[in-house]
Amino acid sequence: MRNEKDWIIIKTVSNYFWHKEPRFGVWSAGLLWFEDEVGAKRELLTGELQALEGTVSTHQIRGDVEAVLASLIFAKEIDKPIEIHSTNDSVVRTISEYYDIWKNKGWKNAKKKTPDSLDHWHQIKEISKQVEISWNRRPIGKLDNIKDFADFQDFLEEEDNEFWMMRALDRDRS
Template identity: 30%
Template structure:
């Protein structure tokens, strides 16, 4: 299996509001940046989308180290998701799991790979996290500008 590192981040200008996501894929010396945005979204949705898009870009099963500064994503996929599945996608507080469609998509794309999940502290000088943070923020700004221009 090929070994890949994926660094991800999401950003939102307002929550909800215009948002952006970014993923940096690295295999050896090769790197690829992915990014995009949505008009009316949340930070958690953008964090999840970044991981989904990064994993979806891999064309064959890989050994992957995923790095995210989102406790929501890391804890969700490593701790909470099995309980949600058992309880029919209902939380401990008896409410439907938020972003369930994205959790289903993440489970699907993650299942193709051998993944180790890593939480990194955001805005703490981690070079790749700072890089994807800037890309995601730039995308959120772009979406916000497009919304303003359309008004």
């Protein structure tokens, strides 16, 4: 059984600030890992969502996909297995379930449309061939419900909160 020091833990969050003009969306990924020489390390990656069409739900999934890809590109160089935690079930299940179905259907989803962010999913799939990845659904927390961008940024910068806790889920990893 591995302990949490053997893993890179990635938590993703995306938020669409739609109640004020101009409307915009952001994604963030918190990476947590342990290095013997220095102890616990963390990295925060953030970005702005470019395509603002579609529903808030679609927007949040796009944000999580962008966060996952950016964090995997960063994390694969650390050479440890990776645990990804997202509130979006479809993000958690795509590589393990949907990706091969889309491929077998000529890159079409159940609605017979090209899956959103397919180019990102291709890159994520390639990285998943190079490093062990565990996909996990995390519970929705305070950060996921913040409606003000300044509060969102402040919460991410705090070191002692639910987003940055070292142990992503209270469970054994095997």
